[in-house]
Amino acid sequence: MIKILCVGKIKEQYWKDALMEYQKRLSKYVKLSIIEVNDCDDNHIPTTLARESELLMRHIEVKDYVVALAIEGNMLSSLEFSEKIDATFLSYSNLVFVIGGSYGLHQDIKNRANYLLSFSRLTFPHQLFRVVLLEQLYRAYKIKNNESYHK
Numbered sequence: 299m300i301k302i303l304c305v306g307k308i309k310e311q312y313w314k315d316a317l318m319e320y321q322k323r324l325s326k327y328v329k330l331s332i333i334e335v336n337d338c339d340d341n342h343i344p345t346t347l348a349r350e351s352e353l354l355m356r357h358i359e360v361k362d363y364v365v366a367l368a369i370e371g372n373m374l375s376s377l378e379f380s381e382k383i384d385a386t387f388l389s390y391s392n393l394v395f396v397i398g399g400s401y402g403l404h405q406d407i408k409n410r411a412n413y414l415l416s417f418s419r420l421t422f423p424h425q426l427f428r429v430v431l432l433e434q435l436y437r438a439y440k441i442k443n444n445e446s447y448h449k
Contacts (some may be wrong), residue, residue: 299329299392302431303357305350305399306337306424313425320432327439332428333357337399351404354396363390364411367397367431369421371414380438382413395431397424 308314317332324330335353338346358364363386374382386393395415396407408414417430440447 299331300324300435301357301362301392301394302330302332302397302428303354303394304332304334304397304424304428305354307334308425308428310425313429316429317432320429320436323436324432324439327443328435330435339400343401346399347401347404348406350399351406354403354407355410358394358396358410359392361390362392362394363413364394364396364407365413365415366403366408366411367395367417367427368403368408368411368414369416369419371416373416373418376434376437377441379434380441383435383438384442397427397431399424 308317321330321332335350335357338349338353340346340349383393396403396411398404398407417427417434422430437447
């Protein structure tokens with residue numbers, strides 16, 4: 299199972315539509331769960347990050363393999379990402395991706411993570427990044443199964 303933990307809610311219908319499309323496509327390959335926690339912006343970054351971390355940690359189990367999406371993380375090609383997912387499921391039954399809020403992720407989440415992953419050194423809106431992550435997961439499964447997909 300893949301769990302995606304996210305800070306904040308998706309409000310715009312076009313993001314919801316894109317997420318639903320990729321969730322539908324991924325359902326052929328893997329059980330997927332998206333869990334949203336409330337963002338806690340109180341204009342004090344350390345407090346916000348700590349509170350969001352507490353909310354996220356409630357959904358992480360001891361046996362989960364956790365991938366924190368962090369700008370300082372490792373960058374992988376799509377093929378390497380596919381191989382990483384495949385290798386992870388050899389030892390773990392749950393793969394958890396964690397997407398932070400406006401200020402990123404608290405150090406506690408990064409410390410709990412088994413792996414830090416970056417898709418770019420650029421900063422993305424977290425709504426857009428959810429779509430990018432789901433698209434890359436879909437691409438990874440297409441690669442794993444030797445199925446064609448646009449390049």
